[in-house]
Amino acid sequence: MLVIMRHGQSTWTQSSVNKFAGWVDVPLTEQGRDQARHAGELLAQYHIKPDVVFTSLLSRSITTANIALDTCDRLWIPVHRTWRLNERHYGAFQGQTRPEMLAQVGAERLQAIRRGTHTRPPELALDAPYAQCHDPRYSAQFADQLDMINPALIRAECLDDVWQRLQPYWNAEILPKLAAGQTVLIVTHGSVVRQIVRVLNHLDDDAIQQLNVPTGVPMKFELTVEHNAAAGTNTIVSSDEGTYLDEQAARAGIEAVHALV
Numbered sequence: 001m002l003v004i005m006r007h008g009q010s011t012w013t014q015s016s017v018n019k020f021a022g023w024v025d026v027p028l029t030e031q032g033r034d035q036a037r038h039a040g041e042l043l044a045q046y047h048i049k050p051d052v053v054f055t056s057l058l059s060r061s062i063t064t065a066n067i068a069l070d071t072c073d074r075l076w077i078p079v080h081r082t083w084r085l086n087e088r089h090y091g092a093f094q095g096q097t098r099p100e101m102l103a104q105v106g107a108e109r110l111q112a113i114r115r116g117t118h119t120r121p122p123e124l125a126l127d128a129p130y131a132q133c134h135d136p137r138y139s140a141q142f143a144d145q146l147d148m149i150n151p152a153l154i155r156a157e158c159l160d161d162v163w164q165r166l167q168p169y170w171n172a173e174i175l176p177k178l179a180a181g182q183t184v185l186i187v188t189h190g191s192v193v194r195q196i197v198r199v200l201n202h203l204d205d206d207a208i209q210q211l212n213v214p215t216g217v218p219m220k221f222e223l224t225v226e227h228n229a230a231a232g233t234n235t236i237v238s239s240d241e242g243t244y245l246d247e248q249a250a251r252a253g254i255e256a257v258h259a260l261v
């Protein structure tokens with residue numbers, strides 16, 4: 001079983017601030033921490049016992065995972081953190097408000113950047129205040145050697161870029177655990193949840209445009225992953241469409257995302 005969720009509300013996703021976050025490491029709000037606790041209660045209520053958890057390198061995902069797992073008494077499970085589960089890099093939009101960027105680029109282009117698959121935001125200068133190039137978490141010391149992408153040099157990403165950097169990790173680290181029958185929890189970000197749902201549900205570009213992800217609501221997928229020992233590969237042979245563990249909270253959260261622009 002796979003359970004994926006977006007982190008709880010962050011200080012920049014709350015409507016009063018309404019800034020693009022991307023790779024900027026903004027913390028959870030109190031409401032975000034409550035959402036994380038509720039997510040843990042839902043896991044306990046549905047008797048879902050994660051065997052392993054994956055997070056990004058951003059504290060809103062790490063803290064959400066910790067609170068949720070503490071709540072359902074699974075704080076002790078193995079944890080894997082990777083920049084490949086980070087939010088999409090929002091380029092020069094990072095630290096800017098959504099209304100300001102709407103005024104600057106117009107509704108159509110903003111929608112293409114936020115919810116399309118191949119339109120990148122403008123690149124962020126490597127020496128800009130919200131750049132990550134000198135952040136130690138993206139230094140060579142922590143590189144995973146899965147490919148040649150250097151996270152410290154990423155300056156803007158579209159959704160297709162997210163999949164390009166996530167897919168090697170998905171194949172190497174996540175699918176094998178699912179193939180082994182483990183219950184995998186991934187606590188990540190809106191764009192990454194959208195991309196994983198895109199893959200599991202074979203969504204086309206129109207469908208992915210419409211998909212918004214609420215903060216802090218776990219979504220469960222029953223799937224079958226087959227291991228091919230000869231080829232050393234793992235393949236998803238079937239998956240359901242995914243179910244939010246709290247449909248009402250998911251609907252309210254999706255409305256809150258809609259209301260941001």
Ligand SMILES: O=C(O)[C@@H](CO)OP(=O)(O)O
Binds near residue numbers: 023087090191
């Ligand atoms: O700020 C961001 O990084 C993302 C997710 O919070 O924003 P949006 O939902 O506008 O893509």
